[in-house]
Amino acid sequence: MKIQYQKEPSLKEDYVEVHYREESEKIKTIRDFFDAFQSITGRKENDIYKLHPESIYYLEVVDRKLFAYQEKEVYQLEYSLQHFLECFENSGFVRIGKSTAVNLYKVDQVKADLNMRLRLLMDNGEILILNRTYKKSFLEALHHIREVCYENH
Amino acid sequence: MKIINRQNFWGVVCTVFTLLLFGKIILEYVVQGVFGNYQENILIMFGLSLLATFVLSQYYRFQKYPLLVVILGQYILLIGIVMLITRIGGWFHELHQNAYRDMFLSFTIPYVIGVIIYYAAVFHEIKSANQALKEIKEYRK
Numbered sequence: 484m485k486i487q488y489q490k491e492p493s494l495k496e497d498y499v500e501v502h503y504r505e506e507s508e509k510i511k512t513i514r515d516f517f518d519a520f521q522s523i524t525g526r527k528e529n530d531i532y533k534l535h536p537e538s539i540y541y542l543e544v545v546d547r548k549l550f551a552y553q554e555k556e557v558y559q560l561e562y563s564l565q566h567f568l569e570c571f572e573n574s575g576f577v578r579i580g581k582s583t584a585v586n587l588y589k590v591d592q593v594k595a596d597l598n599m600r601l602r603l604l605m606d607n608g609e610i611l612i613l614n615r616t617y618k619k620s621f622l623e624a625l626h627h628i629r630e631v632c633y634e635n636h
Numbered sequence: 637m638k639i640i641n642r643q644n645f646w647g648v649v650c651t652v653f654t655l656l657l658f659g660k661i662i663l664e665y666v667v668q669g670v671f672g673n674y675q676e677n678i679l680i681m682f683g684l685s686l687l688a689t690f691v692l693s694q695y696y697r698f699q700k701y702p703l704l705v706v707i708l709g710q711y712i713l714l715i716g717i718v719m720l721i722t723r724i725g726g727w728f729h730e731l732h733q734n735a736y737r738d739m740f741l742s743f744t745i746p747y748v749i750g751v752i753i754y755y756a757a758v759f760h761e762i763k764s765a766n767q768a769l770k771e772i773k774e775y776r777k
Contacts, residue, residue: 588776593765595758600703615703616696622765629768632775 525558544582
């Protein structure tokens, strides 16, 4: 396998790109390594688990503790919501309330009720309320991700 | 830097129009000594616009309440003030027999149109957001 390192001071962010013909064991190992690089730890009933940010559906602060909600599991994180959003802003997380943030990639649909309150239907069937204060930033983040997808396409 | 841009264009048009109108009213009063119903109506409309804009600008303070309640609450408050102003006006000169009805319609119709435009804008935003979600999901497949 050919490995190249290139120093580019003009880059805005460091990145690693892996080119492969087929997903071999070596490639899987590399993938696991980089996945682990981006993983975080979550606590559940005194046990520590490794979580990948992309597996988190949404985050909520309850009694000053941050909880990460996966499809079915809930873990407590050792982050503040603000700190988490700063660390993983590129992973699709955006604030939807004073104490809630959602992973945009896990949102299935947006709907409005009679009061024009926006409801986010998640991929796992849960429904979250988008606070009107955060509507603008939510929509901006959504359209930004779409633009990035187009650029990379 | 552009002083007038796409964002503030209509705001500038409204400001210039208002200043020209006030200039005209003041000039007519100073030069011709005229201050009749027409000038009075314009000043009342300006006062109502100022009041309505102020009340609507306080919308952000009521984020935790359902939108329908906020819209109705603001409407009831504003229409109450409009009727009060009309009544106070009646102490100084005789009101037309349809004055209250006319003031009610003059205020309610633009308010309802504004609400409809707001609701339409929200539905447009939702449609656009769902389209974006669909495209993002297709891209990630």
